[in-house]
Amino acid sequence: MKPAKFEYFAPTSLAEALELLEEHGDDAKVLAGGQSLMPMLNMRLALPEVVVDINRIPGLDYISPTPDGGLAIGALTRQRSVERSDAVLERIPVLAAAMPSIGHFQIRNRGTVGGSISHADPAAELPAICFALDGELVLSSASNQRVLKAENFFMSPLTTAIEPGELLTEIRLPDRSQGWRWGFQEVCRRQGDFAMVGAVSLLQMDGGGVCRSACITMFGVAGAPVRIRRAEEALAGERIDDNLLGDVSKIVSEELDPDSDIHASAAYRKEVGGVIARRTLEAAINSGKGGDGA
8 A cells, every 4th residue: 555645854953853843743753764654654554644754863873871871872773773782782781682573684774762662562672671671761842851751651552651742862771781680582473573472571689699679571461561560579579489480470470461362362461471471580590691582
């Protein structure tokens, strides 16, 4: 199919782009990498009156260390750049591990970090990683700039807290290297497909092998990434063994309330969710080097 008619703008500065977004509001869609928007336009699932192409705007493609040891990532940074970044590998290794699971390398060559997070597909890896890391999103408009925590950003399938006239310009992620262990895994039909179920686990362990804090984030199982707080509380302050991992796996399965679709049933997602949550925790405990996607 071909897209419906729309007016096309290609601003060459951030200020110009924000003015266009303020002028056209809900009638405008932003084109970054286009890996999600173009198919939606062609299938007429998106029918904007205006498309604002931000690819010619300088200064939104960067990966910069922050004073607290984390990273600031410009919204136009290509996913392949993140995948190959030594700074990402050093400071946020779970992000580096998740990148190869995003589609295929051709998609990552064009797809942007900001585009994926703004699109907010429930099965996407980057929103889940941002949520698990307690990241911050910088939203800019012609008259203002605000910063939102990831937990307040993702609202429902393909829906975020971005207001008409706003543009996601930067993603801020804290350091998760020293003192943190992690695991990442997803289940999909083929490499590069959307995840039917995915899990990101982060653990802080003390010198005696006791869990100080835990984060278990699931994706592909709800309208947005979800943290399994009850499972995290079960781990905190405990020495993790097989019995506790079994209990946590059951808690994750019990807490999930997924829908069925053509890819997987709700029962399958609940069962597999518990299994891969346990696997990511095991990977974090045993090596801190994470798990391979399945």
